[in-house]
Amino acid sequence: MDREWNDSQPIYRQLRDRVVAMILDGVLKEGDPLPSVRNVAAEYRVNPLTVLKGYQELVDEQLVESKRGRGMFINAGARKLLLQGERQKFLAEEWPRVHATIQRLGLTAEELLQNGAGGQSSSETPSGTSSNPKKEEEL
Numbered sequence: 376m377d378r379e380w381n382d383s384q385p386i387y388r389q390l391r392d393r394v395v396a397m398i399l400d401g402v403l404k405e406g407d408p409l410p411s412v413r414n415v416a417a418e419y420r421v422n423p424l425t426v427l428k429g430y431q432e433l434v435d436e437q438l439v440e441s442k443r444g445r446g447m448f449i450n451a452g453a454r455k456l457l458l459q460g461e462r463q464k465f466l467a468e469e470w471p472r473v474h475a476t477i478q479r480l481g482l483t484a485e486e487l488l489q490n491g492a493g494g495q496s497s498s499e500t501p502s503g504t505s506s507n508p509k510k511e512e513e514l
Contacts (some may be wrong), residue, residue, distance in 0.1 A: 390429035396456055398438070399441055399461065403456065409439060409447040 433439040
């Protein structure tokens with residue numbers, strides 16, 4: 376986890392978001408224990424109550440379960456639940472902006488797929504050379 380905090384949201388929320396990212400990325404899997412509240416608080420130099428509040432949000436969302444005396448563990452199905460929520464959030468909040476940019480720039484589905492798969496700009500051919508002769512002449 377990154378040790379830097381930003382001022383845009385509370386630290387407990389940032390901790391929660393970092394654990395969520397670790398679950399989505401497969402770093403933490405179903406049944407894995409979360410790092411102890413004390414360890415996280417010491418490592419990131421935050422109050423243990425702050426860590427506990429972030430962890431409690433995960434419990435409230437049924438992503439994590441607390442086993443008394445043993446710690447907190449990732450619930451079965453947590454990743455699936457998170458993916459579903461993150462997909463809905465992306466489609467509702469981010470996709471409209473992305474779609475508007477695509478429309479404004481006049482990008483085609485082919486261009487998006489080509490650039491997404493190969494990382495080539497639309498003026499390059501698969502061999503990596505420019506397909507625009509005018510551009511080559513200017514060099």
